[in-house]
Amino acid sequence: MTSLETSTTGALVGRDGQRRSWKLPIVYGVLTLLGLVLLVALGRDGAASFALSQSGDAVTLPPLVLPARVTGIVAVLVAAACTAWSVRLVTAHRRQPLWLPVVFALVLVVGLLAWATAGNTLPVPGLLAGSLALSVPLIFGALGGVISERVGVVNVAIEGQLLAGAFVSAVVGSLTHSLAAGLVAAMVAGMLVSFVLAAFAIKYLVDQVIVGVVLNVLVLGLTSFLYSAILVPASGVLNSPPQFTPVRIPVLSAIPVIGPVLFDQTVIVYLMYVAVAAVTFGLFKTRWGLRLRAVGEHPQAADTVGISVSGTRFWNVSLAGAIAGLGGAYFTLAAVPSFSKDVTSGAGFIALAAVIFGQWNPVRATLAALLFGFASNLQNVLGILNSPVPSDFLLMLPYVVTIFAVAGLVGQVRGPAAAGKPYVKG
Amino acid sequence: MKLELRGITKRFGPLVANDRIDLVVEPGEILCLLGENGAGKSTLMNVLYGLHRPDGGEILLDDAVQHFSGPGDAMRAGIGMVHQHFMLVPVFTVAENVMLGHEATRFGGRLDLAAARAKVKEISDRFGFDVDPDARIEDLPVGVQQRVEIIKALSRDARVLVFDEPTAVLTPQETDELMAIMRQLKSAGTAIVFITHKLREVREVADRITVIRLGRVVGEASPTATNAELASLMVGRSVELTVEKAPPTLGADALVVEDLSVHDANGAALVDSVSFTVKAGEILAIAGVQGNGQTELTEAILGLQSGVSGRILLDGQPLTGRSVKGVLAAGAGFVPEDRQHDGLVPEFTIAENLMLDRSDGPPFVKGGTVQTADLNAFAEQQLAEFDIRAQGITTRVGRLSGGNQQKVVLARELSRDLRLFVAAQPTRGLDVGSIEFVHERIVATRDAGIPVLVISTELDEVVALADRIAVMYRGRIVGIVPADTPRDVLGLLMAGETAPAVAA
Numbered sequence: 001m002t003s004l005e006t007s008t009t010g011a012l013v014g015r016d017g018q019r020r021s022w023k024l025p026i027v028y029g030v031l032t033l034l035g036l037v038l039l040v041a042l043g044r045d046g047a048a049s050f051a052l053s054q055s056g057d058a059v060t061l062p063p064l065v066l067p068a069r070v071t072g073i074v075a076v077l078v079a080a081a082c083t084a085w086s087v088r089l090v091t092a093h094r095r096q097p098l099w100l101p102v103v104f105a106l107v108l109v110v111g112l113l114a115w116a117t118a119g120n121t122l123p124v125p126g127l128l129a130g131s132l133a134l135s136v137p138l139i140f141g142a143l144g145g146v147i148s149e150r151v152g153v154v155n156v157a158i159e160g161q162l163l164a165g166a167f168v169s170a171v172v173g174s175l176t177h178s179l180a181a182g183l184v185a186a187m188v189a190g191m192l193v194s195f196v197l198a199a200f201a202i203k204y205l206v207d208q209v210i211v212g213v214v215l216n217v218l219v220l221g222l223t224s225f226l227y228s229a230i231l232v233p234a235s236g237v238l239n240s241p242p243q244f245t246p247v248r249i250p251v252l253s254a255i256p257v258i259g260p261v262l263f264d265q266t267v268i269v270y271l272m273y274v275a276v277a278a279v280t281f282g283l284f285k286t287r288w289g290l291r292l293r294a295v296g297e298h299p300q301a302a303d304t305v306g307i308s309v310s311g312t313r314f315w316n317v318s319l320a321g322a323i324a325g326l327g328g329a330y331f332t333l334a335a336v337p338s339f340s341k342d343v344t345s346g347a348g349f350i351a352l353a354a355v356i357f358g359q360w361n362p363v364r365a366t367l368a369a370l371l372f373g374f375a376s377n378l379q380n381v382l383g384i385l386n387s388p389v390p391s392d393f394l395l396m397l398p399y400v401v402t403i404f405a406v407a408g409l410v411g412q413v414r415g416p417a418a419a420g421k422p423y424v425k426g
Numbered sequence: 427m428k429l430e431l432r433g434i435t436k437r438f439g440p441l442v443a444n445d446r447i448d449l450v451v452e453p454g455e456i457l458c459l460l461g462e463n464g465a466g467k468s469t470l471m472n473v474l475y476g477l478h479r480p481d482g483g484e485i486l487l488d489d490a491v492q493h494f495s496g497p498g499d500a501m502r503a504g505i506g507m508v509h510q511h512f513m514l515v516p517v518f519t520v521a522e523n524v525m526l527g528h529e530a531t532r533f534g535g536r537l538d539l540a541a542a543r544a545k546v547k548e549i550s551d552r553f554g555f556d557v558d559p560d561a562r563i564e565d566l567p568v569g570v571q572q573r574v575e576i577i578k579a580l581s582r583d584a585r586v587l588v589f590d591e592p593t594a595v596l597t598p599q600e601t602d603e604l605m606a607i608m609r610q611l612k613s614a615g616t617a618i619v620f621i622t623h624k625l626r627e628v629r630e631v632a633d634r635i636t637v638i639r640l641g642r643v644v645g646e647a648s649p650t651a652t653n654a655e656l657a658s659l660m661v662g663r664s665v666e667l668t669v670e671k672a673p674p675t676l677g678a679d680a681l682v683v684e685d686l687s688v689h690d691a692n693g694a695a696l697v698d699s700v701s702f703t704v705k706a707g708e709i710l711a712i713a714g715v716q717g718n719g720q721t722e723l724t725e726a727i728l729g730l731q732s733g734v735s736g737r738i739l740l741d742g743q744p745l746t747g748r749s750v751k752g753v754l755a756a757g758a759g760f761v762p763e764d765r766q767h768d769g770l771v772p773e774f775t776i777a778e779n780l781m782l783d784r785s786d787g788p789p790f791v792k793g794g795t796v797q798t799a800d801l802n803a804f805a806e807q808q809l810a811e812f813d814i815r816a817q818g819i820t821t822r823v824g825r826l827s828g829g830n831q832q833k834v835v836l837a838r839e840l841s842r843d844l845r846l847f848v849a850a851q852p853t854r855g856l857d858v859g860s861i862e863f864v865h866e867r868i869v870a871t872r873d874a875g876i877p878v879l880v881i882s883t884e885l886d887e888v889v890a891l892a893d894r895i896a897v898m899y900r901g902r903i904v905g906i907v908p909a910d911t912p913r914d915v916l917g918l919l920m921a922g923e924t925a926p927a928v929a930a
Contacts, residue, residue: 085821286535287538289524293515297515297518301515301523304513305513305528306499306502307498307527
């Protein structure tokens with residue numbers, strides 16, 4: 001036994017460089033250095049004021065005032081401590097806890113906000129509400145992605161489903177003057193895109209990623225053509241749908257800061273809350289979810305207990321399309337009451353990133369989508385505040401966050417085992 | 427429940443996989459379906475289980491004709507199947523796997539996991555299985571996973587139970603336990619169909635034996651028949667079950683492996699400080715149940731693994747740290763365990779496959795062009811020498827039978843000047859005729875003075891070929907024993923008992 005012990009440790013020492021992941025500490029270190037340069041070396045003096053309430057809120061809080069440079073220094077110090085802790089964990093072969101990246105990101109974001117708002121006022125509820133608004137379609141798209149991939153069909157066509165939902169809901173909403181009809185039409189449109197994906201992927205065994213990419217291009221081309229050819233000449237009739245108005249939920253909306261953000265919203269947002277809860281419950285607690293996951297993990301096992309693999313895949317991919325279609329309706333029935341070319345502008349791909357970053361779990365994918373929405377909105381808010389960051393750089397922000405989140409912080413995650421693999425009986 | 431098959435015929439294109447097969451299994455009876463790989467056993471059972479539609483014939487349960495349009499129908503009728511490759515979702519728990527397909531639900535559509543757990547507990551207590559309903563399948567040893575498959579079938583009140591090659595993945599001890607379970611099920615009145623090609627197991631539990639060859643029932647035998655009788659029924663001619671070999675002429679230490687370890691990306695040891703020596707002119711066979719580090723060990727020797735530490739010396743020259751090409755240049759020949767995946771390019775012709783490892787220089791490539799004439803002459807010669815049954819050297823390898831594919835691999839590897847020969851699962855999935863041929867070639871290689879390392883999960887093969895036997899368990903060599911070691915001792919070693927404990 002003794003000889004075994006020593007040889008095992010010997011082997012471990014020999015494997016250091018290649019086996020241990022230094023990815024996280026390196027990412028932390030680089031970001032901390034960037035923070036040091038920006039927040040301390042290029043630090044700005046002056047007080048950053050964070051407004052916590054808007055006029056009309058039930059509870060009015062005084063604004064939070066932070067000195068920008070000191071906040072920056074504190075943030076960098078905490079970030080450095082996180083980095084050091086992470087290095088320690090790696091050398092000690094311990095797992096990186098989930099709170100570490102959360103704390104790290106939070107302090108740097110606060111530091112960055114203080115730096116950017118120095119001498120100015122930042123409306124926090126506005127920042128958060130804007131983030132939520134940008135996240136809603138991402139969340140619907142991500143839920144569609146989670147369902148589709150869990151059942152074993154890679155859904156790259158989220159973008160196409162969103163865009164189809166946006167276009168059709170705008171047209172149907174304009175023609176019928178009915179919001180409900182618009183929503184239903186959006187779901188049908190998303191489903192139609194899914195039908196094509198499902199038919200090619202399940203029946204004809206075409207590579208699912210290729211079908212998805214082609215569908216995205218097809219829907220983009222089709223909606224852009226129809227927009228120019230039909231919607232623009234008759235925009236009064238075909239492209240002026242009614243718009244959802246916010247509904248304030250009593251009591252809950254009175255919670256300071258987050259109350260108005262979360263509970264003074266349009267029906268679509270409330271639908272989104274319900275969808276997240278329903279998909280989570282359904283996926284993990286019901287027969288539907290058990291069968292769906294079995295088909296995505298081990299289709300043959302499902303087949304041999306009498307579950308129809310093709311049927312389960314077909315209808316759940318369709319359901320995924322319907323949910324993503326709802327996200328599309330948000331663009332044209334809630335955000336801006338009209339359709340324009342490529343109105344989704346890549347939201348479907350960010351939703352896809354949220355699916356992976358969220359490890360195919362609806363709640364985590366929702367949180368990932370919120371993070372991406374926040375990054376997008378940060379760009380808007382910082383632009384308004386005349387912060388000294390070039391606007392072109394800010395435009396990059398959401399995508400940079402997406403890349404880092406998916407490539408860097410995910411590490412090793414395991415998706416559904418049979419995702420992307422067509423099932424052939426026999 | 428009485429199962430009867432009448433005149434079952436199943437065709438795949440021009441191939442007749444089952445030709446008018448008749449079978450009867452009475453309740454409380456174990457019928458063994460004996461046949462070589464490719465004889466049509468599994469096809470027949472897939473027809474029975476509703477996975478394939480028969481082209482002719484009918485299935486009767488208690489004399490009532492059944493029409494199955496899918497496995498669901500077969501299950502509802504009372505047929506259960508323990509598949510060769512377990513049909514269990516690895517990330518689900520035992521209870522979730524058992525309930526899948528006939529889930530009980532409570533208010534609001536919630537899964538009734540408590541009921542499923544109770545069901546698992548009840549069945550596992552009845553048969554003394556000791557299975558935790560909340561364990562995840564991927565964390566369980568294969569023997570336990572198989573019990574979950576049995577529980578799954580029993581939880582649907584299966585009265586006819588089909589075991590498809592159930593012992594392929596089990597240790598000898600687990601096999602004995604399975605036999606006991608089968609007898610227990612039999613005495614509870616279940617009708618059992620036991621599909622296998624292992625003669626010893628057949629004789630141990632069968633009440634009746636039906637032999638299938640080339641899709642037809644070729645005979646019935648009683649469990650008292652000798653191995654030779656059964657084997658000749660199975661193959662259609664008399665077979666030599668042992669390998670003719672003279673005592674080895676041992677040379678110097680040729681392959682020396684010292685303290686070899688292989689770790690996966692998470693740092694878990696797949697091969698754990700393994701040391702052994704193979705002399706020139708000796709066959710060292712590595713026995714063990716599938717998945718105990720044998721694959722990683724051979725791949726480490728061939729330079730296919732990362733995360734390798736320790737030393738591998740061939741004739742005093744280190745092999746560790748060399749590229750695969752470097753290892754091959756040092757004189758290593760390798761038969762990989764998955765010939766279709768690692769050994770051959772199925773879309774290439776026989777001739778092309780024969781030159782795969784010599785594609786960057788003479789004799790087959792000169793000045794960057796393939797010397798077709800030389801290659802074809804070489805291929806024709808190998809075709810004859812290795813008795814590869816094919817239309818010609820331009821036949822695509824993917825169209826050959828498993829035995830002929832393996833002969834192509836052997837022909838390629840043995841046609842070089844070897845200083846080491848490594849054969850992993852050399853006869854997996856082959857017919858008896860091809861097995862004989864492969865074994866002869868391996869022994870001939872040894873007799874030419876080359877050190878040979880054979881890795882096999884088939885104890886019969888290990889015992890037949892080896893001059894010495896090393897047993898691997900969980901990445902470690904638990905013992906290196908002489909070839910005449912009794913099977914039960916080998917079995918204990920394969921289950922992880924260490925050598926001294928076995929001796930005591």
